[in-house]
Amino acid sequence: MSTPANAPAVATSPSKGLEGVIAANTRLSDVRGDVGQLIYCGYDINELAGRVTYEEVVHLLHHNHLPNARELADMKATLVGFRDLPKGVIDIVTKLPKDCPPMHALRTGVSALGCYDTTADDDTMDAQRRKALRLIAQIPVIMAYFHRSRQGLSLVAPDPHLGEAANFLWMVDGVRPSAEKESTMDMCYVLHADHGMNASTFSARVTIATLSDMYSAITTAIGTLKGPLHGGANEGVIKMLKEIGSLDKVDGFVHECLAQKRKIMGIGHRVYKVLDPRAPHLKRMAQLLSSKLGEPKWIQMSERIAELMLKEKGLHANVDFYSATVYYSLGIPTDLFTPIFAIARTSGWTAHVLEQLADNRLIRPQSVYTGQVGLKVVPIGQRG
Numbered sequence: 001m002s003t004p005a006n007a008p009a010v011a012t013s014p015s016k017g018l019e020g021v022i023a024a025n026t027r028l029s030d031v032r033g034d035v036g037q038l039i040y041c042g043y044d045i046n047e048l049a050g051r052v053t054y055e056e057v058v059h060l061l062h063h064n065h066l067p068n069a070r071e072l073a074d075m076k077a078t079l080v081g082f083r084d085l086p087k088g089v090i091d092i093v094t095k096l097p098k099d100c101p102p103m104h105a106l107r108t109g110v111s112a113l114g115c116y117d118t119t120a121d122d123d124t125m126d127a128q129r130r131k132a133l134r135l136i137a138q139i140p141v142i143m144a145y146f147h148r149s150r151q152g153l154s155l156v157a158p159d160p161h162l163g164e165a166a167n168f169l170w171m172v173d174g175v176r177p178s179a180e181k182e183s184t185m186d187m188c189y190v191l192h193a194d195h196g197m198n199a200s201t202f203s204a205r206v207t208i209a210t211l212s213d214m215y216s217a218i219t220t221a222i223g224t225l226k227g228p229l230h231g232g233a234n235e236g237v238i239k240m241l242k243e244i245g246s247l248d249k250v251d252g253f254v255h256e257c258l259a260q261k262r263k264i265m266g267i268g269h270r271v272y273k274v275l276d277p278r279a280p281h282l283k284r285m286a287q288l289l290s291s292k293l294g295e296p297k298w299i300q301m302s303e304r305i306a307e308l309m310l311k312e313k314g315l316h317a318n319v320d321f322y323s324a325t326v327y328y329s330l331g332i333p334t335d336l337f338t339p340i341f342a343i344a345r346t347s348g349w350t351a352h353v354l355e356q357l358a359d360n361r362l363i364r365p366q367s368v369y370t371g372q373v374g375l376k377v378v379p380i381g382q383r384g
Contacts, residue, residue, distance in 0.1 A: 027041060028041060031195060040057065049191060050187060053190070055072060056075075057190050058075060058193075061351040062133075079137040080137070081137075082138060089113055089142070092112045093109045093112075093149070096108065096146065102335050102338075106342060125358070132350035136347055139342065141158060141171065143339045165182055165188075173331075188285075192341055193347045200230060203220045204220055204349045205353065209362050214350070214353060217353045218349055235337050237265045246297065247304060255308075258313070267309045268313075276317070276319050282323050282326055283322045289326060
């Protein structure tokens, strides 16, 4: 293979998966993988988890400070006021095939929202901020309506007296959640709200950097999160535990996977080289829920897998590993695990979109061409 004389020089070889490449400055969150630390706007996740609500984290990400009582009340009222979906969007998500994967439904519903919002292409920052909060409020409603519809159940209207976590559970189950169930889901939302320049966040920033619209950016992020190497990993954890079946079969399963070089879902992380700081919070919740529900085998199996993988490979469990057990213990269908991740992460996605717009430059990396050059067209009759 020859290289043309005028080919641009390549300063460095590409980093596979963009590993180590810095794509943006951000004030929103920092993942310090070498020490196992996650920071939201200056606050360590261990400082926030269990001490603030999801609505407070939304305010923190969007305004760079935790709200006072009045600001929190305003945030809650704004989100409640934005929950109602356009009838056309309700019709779309409730008429989807019952076997449609929920992440497909969510991606379709968010895209449809943009068709019914007359301000979808309004690029003023005030309009962008309103659209961001509207999406945070409406994405859980889309998911709840789709889930109820596919079961042949009547839709449950949002309850203006409930916070974001409790309202989603209410709309899915049709039963007001207990305080414990609400607090568990709320903490899951807090832990999943943002996570540095992860794949879905990066894709949202790439989309909005073209000066597309908020709905397109979040639709892009949802499509990216859907993959099993990103948000879809938590569904894989429960499928794995069900495949194993019981605690006494864990060791054999793990050793067989290691021998065959099969991936153990929920173990290891692209950035964290030590323990994921979110994992211990979810592990404690999983232990508590398992003890109360009288079905401890899921957490027992999980703990044994984590123990073996740390011993054999030096790899720690990540946030997906224990969130799967938490959601399953709460009675949430497995295929709603990733949509719940999306619901929580919408706060971070929209904050990143707003941050990108505030100091925008088109994201346009280069590539290293590895194909042939200098080929000549052969008449079609002479081609092999």
